Amino acid sequence: MIKKALFIILFLLLMAQNYDCYAQSISSVELINNAKNYNGNTVVYKGEVIGDIMRRGEYAWINVNDEKNAVGIWIKKELIKDIVYTGSYETKGDLVEITGKFNRSCVEHGGDLDIHAQSIAKISSGNDVPYVVNTKAIKFVLGLSCIILLFCLLRARY
């Protein structure tokens, strides 16, 4: 009897734990559109780190983009040691998975929609985007320059 009761209690506790924790990663669209439902819950969010890492005391702000929206992540500085690349024109940022508390309107941060990270996992490393100079554009520029020069010469003459 006691064993049964303990099993039920344990089962209920696990259920309760599952209720406000989403093991599978949730998209930014889902988070923003259903912010009230997820507010205060632990969520898993995956995306590319973009822009600057803004250090603020013991913590830092990183912005993580899942290709639809970027969401601000408030994270302890020691957790971002592994982040090497952040997304920009020249680089593809590291792909990370954040587990943390989602806030629809964060009291600590002036009402921002954000995630307070508890842990971060680097899924894949970013890289420098390969750069090839556009030779077609160079030819086009030279061609147009010749036409403009010719045009100016003709205009000066006539």
Added chain:
Amino acid sequence: MILKPQLKDIRNIAYYLGKITIGLGFTMFVPFIIGLVFFKEINPALDFLVSAEIALLFGLILTWVCDSDKELNWIQGMVVVSLSWLVAMVLSAIPLFLSGHYKSFLDSCFETMSGFTTTGLTLVQDLDHLSYSHNLWRHLGPFIGGQGIAIIALALFMKGSVGSFRMYVGEARDEKILPNVIHTARFIWLISIVYLIIGTLALGIVGMLIGLKPQNAFFHGACVFMAGFDTAGFAPQSQNILYYHSQIFEIVTIVIIIFGSLNFNLHYQFWSGNRKELMRNIETRTFLLSVMLTFFIVTIGLNKLGVYSNALILFRKGFFQLISGHTTTGYMTIYAQQFIKEWGDLALTGIICAMALGGCVCSTAGGIKMLRVGIIFKALKQDIKTLALPEYAIITQKFHHIKTVFLEDAQTRAVLSITISYITIYVLGALIGVWCGYPVLNSLFESTSAAANVGFSCGITDASMPTILKITYIIQMWAGRLEFMSVFALFGFIVAFFRGK
């Protein structure tokens, strides 16, 4: 009888259009040089070189083929202005399209029209990976368009003439700050550049303090200033101002957008030592009252739904979006979808009212504008007095705008014509939105945002929206920025060309 325009009229228009196009071509060297020198971006620099050369060639051909030394008459001046905005939209869209961040050429045209008209609605894809050069061009657009495309040409290439005044008026600038229109154009550029330096420094320093790299801090500072002072609302990152997660950054931005929404004439008065004008002017007074009233509506709406947990957060979020909408900037510290999903109808209505009313005349702001709103209320007050007092009483109504002015019927009629035009275009755009399948309030919100050159979006503006809606918003942004008269003049000119004798 409608008179058909003659070939010499078209030549004259094309000649001035060519001059403006050459001016535009030269401005493309700014992102070319900055991109190449500071950021070592070769391919984006080539995009700008190609586009600049196309613009220069087009302008040179027009000025050569249609060489003219005649002054522009009123209709020609207006047609030059309205056409130059369309030509600028197409030519400026070339480098953006070449960046590969737009799904179609129409999308890049939408972006440039949104920039030039200081609207800020965007169809860019993957903004967070856009090059510095292309991003700078997105923000330079509002800085050029906010001051006026024709005004650049006036300030740089033209000597004082009646024709230049007609182009100046055609760009919805009916107030001369200085007696000479060329001096006025140069003054507008002077104060804009002085503010640009101060604003970039302020935002750059704040940017470094909040953790941006120095290079990015000043780049973002310049971009946010240009789009903020010119009430456009573009930002270098996809999260807009939310990207910075900083209250100080938001406060500095608020100061900049308020400065941008004030009449250039008020800036001149302030710089000349006439600081009392700020408090006495009908526009600043109406602006203050209107902000208070619309913020009250927004607060009631947000409070009723309990959107924010405390008053401080409500003020920070509510006031930022409100002032951003009222000044027709469109900077956001919330996500577009939150407007519809969380804010509720009442707060949204408050924002729509603020956007529709707009900033001051002779500023970079859009919307109906404060001087007109003030005049309408003065006229209403006069009418009520007329009804209340005996018939033989002579009732006059005056207002203070730089000088004390007696309100006349002709002035009220002109103000009402433009106001009705704005309301019509807000409603028409909303109807097309509804026809495309969007809800009424969302459609009205987006339509008002486009026509009043605000740039707020509740989620409709997207690369996947119907083409008809993209074209509608382009026309709304263009007509709203030019305050209709130049656009009407262009349509009149086209009708006269086909039906005139």
